Amino acid sequence: MGCQCRSNEELQQLVDQAKKYTNKGKVADYIPALEKANPEGLSVAIYYPDGKGYCAGDVSGKVTLQSISKVLTLALVLMEKGEEYVFSYVGKEPTGDPFNSIAKLETNKASKPLNPMINAGALTVTHMVAGDSVNERFNRILHFIRELTQNPTIGFNEDVARSEYNTADLNRSLSYFLKQHKVINEDVENLIELYSKQCAIEMDSQDLARIGCVLAMNGKDQLTGKQIIPGDIARICKTFMVTCGMYNASGEFAINVGIPAKSGVSGGIMGAVPGKCGIGIYGAALDEKGNSVAGIKILEMMAKKYSLSMFNM
Numbered sequence: 001m002g003c004q005c006r007s008n009e010e011l012q013q014l015v016d017q018a019k020k021y022t023n024k025g026k027v028a029d030y031i032p033a034l035e036k037a038n039p040e041g042l043s044v045a046i047y048y049p050d051g052k053g054y055c056a057g058d059v060s061g062k063v064t065l066q067s068i069s070k071v072l073t074l075a076l077v078l079m080e081k082g083e084e085y086v087f088s089y090v091g092k093e094p095t096g097d098p099f100n101s102i103a104k105l106e107t108n109k110a111s112k113p114l115n116p117m118i119n120a121g122a123l124t125v126t127h128m129v130a131g132d133s134v135n136e137r138f139n140r141i142l143h144f145i146r147e148l149t150q151n152p153t154i155g156f157n158e159d160v161a162r163s164e165y166n167t168a169d170l171n172r173s174l175s176y177f178l179k180q181h182k183v184i185n186e187d188v189e190n191l192i193e194l195y196s197k198q199c200a201i202e203m204d205s206q207d208l209a210r211i212g213c214v215l216a217m218n219g220k221d222q223l224t225g226k227q228i229i230p231g232d233i234a235r236i237c238k239t240f241m242v243t244c245g246m247y248n249a250s251g252e253f254a255i256n257v258g259i260p261a262k263s264g265v266s267g268g269i270m271g272a273v274p275g276k277c278g279i280g281i282y283g284a285a286l287d288e289k290g291n292s293v294a295g296i297k298i299l300e301m302m303a304k305k306y307s308l309s310m311f312n313m
């Protein structure tokens with residue numbers, strides 16, 4: 001039987017222990033604006049279905065979603081277009097490659113991206129977000145994320161969005177490849193603008209924990225009673241988080257932590273412990289696979305302390 005967290009102080013102890021690992025990692029710099037992040041900053045939040053939440057560390061620190069957004073746009077397009085349509089363009093298998101790898105696009109039949117958590121798959125999914133303009137499509141993503149967090153103030157970091165747009169040549173390459181093979185059919189610059197904005201949506205670790213909790217509770221916001229995401233789609237999202245959520249470290253993470261989680265190069269991690277709670281983490285220093293070094297340490301400690309591994313029920 002797991003015990004619940006009962007105070008901010010409990011989490012602060014974990015932050016204090018994990019803090020020493022921040023200097024073992026490096027802040028992402030391939031998107032120039034991300035380099036401004038403080039490598040020592042660290043925060044954690046946990047949110048339970050009954051509305052109780054705890055947090056510790058630099059709790060006011062904001063993080064852009066980056067790859068965490070991939071799970072959320074996936075949920076949105078699955079709700080709009082259905083499973084059959086979405087998975088006719090993007091697969092369900094882990095790659096074992098880095099998130100921005102182009103390699104398997106050429107070796108895989110029909111150039112279908114292997115899953116929606118790698119950039120090729122995420123670009124394909126973002127392409128499916130409906131609307132007449134980049135702005136309209138972006139606002140639909142933002143509206144959905146505000147609903148998931150119950151936080152109408154969430155916006156995006158323009159500096160980070162612009163910085164990614166100006167330097168996203170690898171994502172442009174992936175998109176042109178996908179366009180050539182008829183996986184996408186829109187103007188690549190529009191898609192890169194939309195994707196860069198989506199990745200730059202910004203929030204704190206408590207917002208991340210709230211989203212995690214909605215996914216953990218099969219898509220239902222327990223406080224408002226609203227089914228924001230159908231249960232089946234929440235299940236698909238959590239499963240991708242287990243198999244591909246931590247990039248090519250997902251297998252090791254499943255063994256050491258056992259929580260469906262999705263990370264981003266900004267150092268954010270969103271965790272969804274099935275039936276139990278949501279977790280949000282922000283620690284900008286990354287390991288060589290692109291996951292928050294101290295964030296992973298905290299999750300390992302939390303999984304033990306609160307018996308959170310889903311493989312240990």
Ligand SMILES: NC(=O)CC[C@H](N)C(=O)O
Binds near residue numbers: 065100119263266
């Ligand atoms: N791993 C990530 O968080 C990558 C997201 C980033 N916006 C990119 O496409 O490169």
